[in-house]
Amino acid sequence: MSGTTSGSGRSGRSERAGRGGGRGSDRRGGGRPRPERVSPARLVAYDVVAAVRDSDAYANLLLPTRIERARLSAADAALATELTYGTLRLLGRYDAVIALAAGRDVAAIDPPVLDVLRLGAHQLLATRVPTHAAVNESVALVRRVAPSAAGFVNAVLRTVSRREPAEWLDLVADEAGSRDEALAAMHSHPVWIVRALRAALEREGRGDELLELLEADNASPRVNLVALPGLVDDAASLGERDRYSPVGLTADAPFALVAAHEGRVRVQDEGSQIAALALSRVDPVRPGERWLDLCSGPGGKTALLAAEALAGGASLVANEVVPARAELVRRAVAPVPLEVPVVVGDGREIDPPASGADRGYDRILLDAPCTGLGALRRRPEARWRKSPTDVAELTRLQGELADAAFAALAPGGVLAYVTCSPHTAETHGTLGRALDRWGDAAEALDTAAVVQGLARHPLDLAGDDRAVQLWPHRHGTDAMFIALVRKR
Numbered sequence: 001m002s003g004t005t006s007g008s009g010r011s012g013r014s015e016r017a018g019r020g021g022g023r024g025s026d027r028r029g030g031g032r033p034r035p036e037r038v039s040p041a042r043l044v045a046y047d048v049v050a051a052v053r054d055s056d057a058y059a060n061l062l063l064p065t066r067i068e069r070a071r072l073s074a075a076d077a078a079l080a081t082e083l084t085y086g087t088l089r090l091l092g093r094y095d096a097v098i099a100l101a102a103g104r105d106v107a108a109i110d111p112p113v114l115d116v117l118r119l120g121a122h123q124l125l126a127t128r129v130p131t132h133a134a135v136n137e138s139v140a141l142v143r144r145v146a147p148s149a150a151g152f153v154n155a156v157l158r159t160v161s162r163r164e165p166a167e168w169l170d171l172v173a174d175e176a177g178s179r180d181e182a183l184a185a186m187h188s189h190p191v192w193i194v195r196a197l198r199a200a201l202e203r204e205g206r207g208d209e210l211l212e213l214l215e216a217d218n219a220s221p222r223v224n225l226v227a228l229p230g231l232v233d234d235a236a237s238l239g240e241r242d243r244y245s246p247v248g249l250t251a252d253a254p255f256a257l258v259a260a261h262e263g264r265v266r267v268q269d270e271g272s273q274i275a276a277l278a279l280s281r282v283d284p285v286r287p288g289e290r291w292l293d294l295c296s297g298p299g300g301k302t303a304l305l306a307a308e309a310l311a312g313g314a315s316l317v318a319n320e321v322v323p324a325r326a327e328l329v330r331r332a333v334a335p336v337p338l339e340v341p342v343v344v345g346d347g348r349e350i351d352p353p354a355s356g357a358d359r360g361y362d363r364i365l366l367d368a369p370c371t372g373l374g375a376l377r378r379r380p381e382a383r384w385r386k387s388p389t390d391v392a393e394l395t396r397l398q399g400e401l402a403d404a405a406f407a408a409l410a411p412g413g414v415l416a417y418v419t420c421s422p423h424t425a426e427t428h429g430t431l432g433r434a435l436d437r438w439g440d441a442a443e444a445l446d447t448a449a450v451v452q453g454l455a456r457h458p459l460d461l462a463g464d465d466r467a468v469q470l471w472p473h474r475h476g477t478d479a480m481f482i483a484l485v486r487k488r
């Protein structure tokens with residue numbers, strides 16, 4: 001994981017400079033390491049945070065295995081999860097605070113020591129862990145990974161503990177070189193993402209919602225479920241129904257429900273449900289229709305489309321370029337009593353007759369590969385791994401996939417272009433250029449009307465009606481973009 005804070009001038013105003021902890025500090029230490037106890041939850045959190053930085057690990061994949069291996073109790077597992085996710089999400093903010101408290105740029109701090117400081121800062125600034133426990137546990141932890149930095153960690157964290165979180169935010173803002181850099185450091189987003197999110201909101205005339213959005217990205221999302229329509233008895237009684245999705249719900253013990261329903265109740269964001277339903281419910285389904293999910297892995301939307309296809313008498317083919325993800329799609333659709341062929345291939349080379357759709361497909365979902373900037377709350381480390389160059393590469397791929405999807409449509413067929421990114425280059429940019437290329441052959445549909453028509457309650461939507469942009473802060477969903485286009 002590369003640089004987390006913008007600019008390099010974080011050491012300009014020192015709150016208190018500690019000694020040691022710098023890059024190249026002697027990790028072996030002087031004498032024999034003292035066998036000091038560190039809570040197992042903190043050890044697990046440190047392991048995962050360090051692996052995310054060091055080996056590009058994914059926290060959501062690594063954390064459960066580490067929790068299991070350490071045999072953590074439920075309470076310790078919850079603490080390890082909170083420390084890991086909270087630290088990774090707010091890492092940009094904590095780096096800015098640590099730089100001030102240490103009186104040096106975080107790039108000058110040995111990475112393992114910095115990880116310990118980040119975990120300590122999170123405990124001090126965002127949890128109810130008592131100060132002495134946060135500091136002492138951090139010092140004990142650093143003795144294991146970089147013993148000579150114990151004094152430095154102690155000094156920096158004691159400095160952090162002397163101010164309230166709000167005071168630190170003010171100091172961080174004062175230190176920033178511009179308003180955007182201040183927002184980025186305070187709300188822990190890279191500057192380029194702050195600018196991209198603002199641009200997307202301003203396009204809707206809602207630029208004043210930026211702070212709410214940044215904060216929503218820093219909150220843990222609830223676990224949301226989908227009950228596959230037609231396949232779950234009395235689904236409405238299983239929990240509290242979602243506000244918008246007609247097939248979504250939340251429940252007190254979501255994973256028990258998932259286990260009990262063998263794949264017919266699944267974890268799925270409400271925005272993803274709305275995206276799949278926008279396609280399946282754009283028109284009444286005519287029996288015999290042929291549907292395609294072009295970029296289907298890992299298959300969350302495919303499973304919902306399969307249930308909808310089954311109910312309406314349509315057929316469904318799924319395509320995915322990564323074999324391992326195609327396997328996940330097979331597992332996702334297995335509980336639906338509909339045969340769904342899963343093809344492994346590049347969506348840009350899709351050949352409808354090869355899968356029996358001689359006239360082309362009547363409905364195609366293109367849930368395009370994208371930066372995922374709309375799901376930052378779900379993937380705590382993702383924001384630090386993306387870069388603007390990803391956007392350029394992805395928009396090219398999105399355009400090529402959109403052309404292939406449009407070519408694969410039957411006359412009168414509908415394409416749903418979907419991203420879990422609100423970046424305007426990936427949403428309106430890709431869509432607008434595609435519509436220009438397709439000219440009179442394409443009709444942009446009133447996607448807003450379709451989505452409002454299927455939702456349980458009216459959504460507060462802004463911008464033009466041919467696309468729908470959902471938002472974490474406004475709708476409690478991932479920031480999904482949905483646009484429906486008919487082939488004339």
Ligand SMILES: C[S@@+](CC[C@H](N)C(=O)[O-])C[C@H]1O[C@@H](n2cnc3c(N)ncnc32)[C@H](O)[C@@H]1O
Binds near residue numbers: 301368369
């Ligand atoms: C946003 S994800 C789809 C998520 C999926 N619809 C769901 O709800 O679970 C995009 C998928 O596109 C796949 N992909 C990327 N490039 C592709 C290509 N050229 N052809 C087909 N699939 C591709 C990725 O491997 C990834 O699984």
